[in-house]
Amino acid sequence: MALLFFGTDPNSGGGNCPAVWVDIDTDTGQGPELVLQGKTADAATRAACGQDSPPADDETVIRIPARMVGQIRKACDAAEAVGTRL
Numbered sequence: 001m002a003l004l005f006f007g008t009d010p011n012s013g014g015g016n017c018p019a020v021w022v023d024i025d026t027d028t029g030q031g032p033e034l035v036l037q038g039k040t041a042d043a044a045t046r047a048a049c050g051q052d053s054p055p056a057d058d059e060t061v062i063r064i065p066a067r068m069v070g071q072i073r074k075a076c077d078a079a080e081a082v083g084t085r086l
Contacts, residue, residue, distance in 0.1 A: 001025050003035060004078060007071040018064050020071050022079045032079040034072070038062035 002025045009018040021035040041049070041061040049061045064072070 004075075006075040006078075007068070009065050009068055011065070011067060018068060020064075020068065020075045022075045022082070024079075024082045032082040034075055034079060036062060036064060036072075038064045 001023055003021040003023055006020045006022065012018070017037075018039065019037040023033045023035050039062060041063050045063070046055075046061045049055075055061060
C-alpha cells in the first residue's frame with residue numbers, strides 16, 4: 001500500500017480528525033483509490049443514504065467537512081493523474 005497524504009480538517013485540533021489520502025498502489029490492477037477518514041454518520045443519515053445506495057457489509061457512510069473540498073480535489077486530481085499512467 002502506497003498512501004499519499006493530502007491533509008486533515010484544518011479546523012481540527014490535530015489527530016483523530018477527518019483526513020484524505022490517495023492509495024497509489026497500482027499492483028492490484030484496480031488503479032488508485034481515495035482513502036477517507038471521517039466521522040461515522042448517524043443512523044438517520046445512514047438510513048437516508050441507504051435509500052439511494054444501500055451499503056454493502058464492508059461499507060459505511062462517513063461525514064467529511066465541506067472545508068476539506070480543496071484537499072479532496074487535490075487528491076482526486078492526483079488519483080486521476082496516476083490512473084492515466086496505468
